[in-house]
Amino acid sequence: MNRPETLLNTLMLVPLIGATDSLVAAFGLWLMFIVVVNLFGLGIGVLRPRLVSTAHLPASILLAATLCSCVEIAAQAWALQWQQHLGLYGALIALQCVVLQDTGHFQTTWPERLRLYILFGTLMIGLGLLRELIGNATLGNHLSWLPGAQPGWQAWVLSADGGLRLATLAPGGFILLGLLIAGWQALRPAPSH
Template identity: 65%
Template sequence: MSKPPLLQNSLMLAPLIGATGSLVTALGLWLMFIVVISVFGLGMNALRSRLFPGAHLLASVLLAATLTSCAELGLQVWSLQWHQQAGIYTALIALQCVVLEQAGFFQRAWRDRLRLCGLFGALMVGLGLLRELMGNGTLGSHLPWLLAATQADWQGWVLTTDGGLRLATLAPGGFILLGLLVAAWQARQRAPSTH
């Protein structure tokens, strides 16, 4: 299997850093990504054989923009607070769909697609969890947003009463934490096994 394209990976970096300030935002964006990309893949598989090769890009842009816009409208109705927290990162899902289509992602085996979506989700949720723990000292803060509940007094599980390191919830803190996680991963991979 060849290496994935650089653009495909770099587009995933923006929501990975920007939308993982809390566990709820990361989990919600990943769920939205899975829904939109799944419906997009089904739609493009149905349309691909019926279109001229020159029309594939235009069709994928229109379909991705339509699906992402519908998902955003549904998200606003479901939970306006979560939608405001997710910001512009939900719109990047449309761009990601188009790039994945052009890279041939939807023609790959379903296991490869599932692996990439699962890895992206694990990174999103893991980074969101770590950043919320380190930055706010809470776990599951604003969880009712994903459940469309308006219970404003629930603050999640508070682990430290004085909060945490505010830098961890900001984008620079996300870059720093991701860099440390990548360095730890590379150090683990290079460590000689002592069997």
């Protein structure tokens, strides 16, 4: 088992479970991830050749924290309620950037990077959609947080009784993710030995 890849996957699990209680939160955090990681990749690509090897880690930490802070401030100006809802999950993107850099992610080809971004986005948005549908029985519950949305937007209500509240909490996210992984394993053909 490759330790850096395990660390990377574990770090991606935190926002996957914590920030996907609604579709808007999941999609927003994924966009935030894409912006910060790509800006970090460009920045560290310029800085790395100019630094001694002992300065790579401090420089990458400083760059990642700076980019995350700038994006957080922009998110506060753009959609304050959404940014407050995300809490510390936006700041964890800085840690993911450092781990991605340590695992050599930015030296890979663009299709390999794009595959990771799309996979992470699909998981985030899919889990956010399912958790909102099951937990609140709504779709687009927090669209009013975004600029340009109607102020009194209440979402598309699918059931007047609400949903299974557990699905919007972190334990419900783990349970739903476990069920999705089990379903995926059941549908995949068994590997031949």
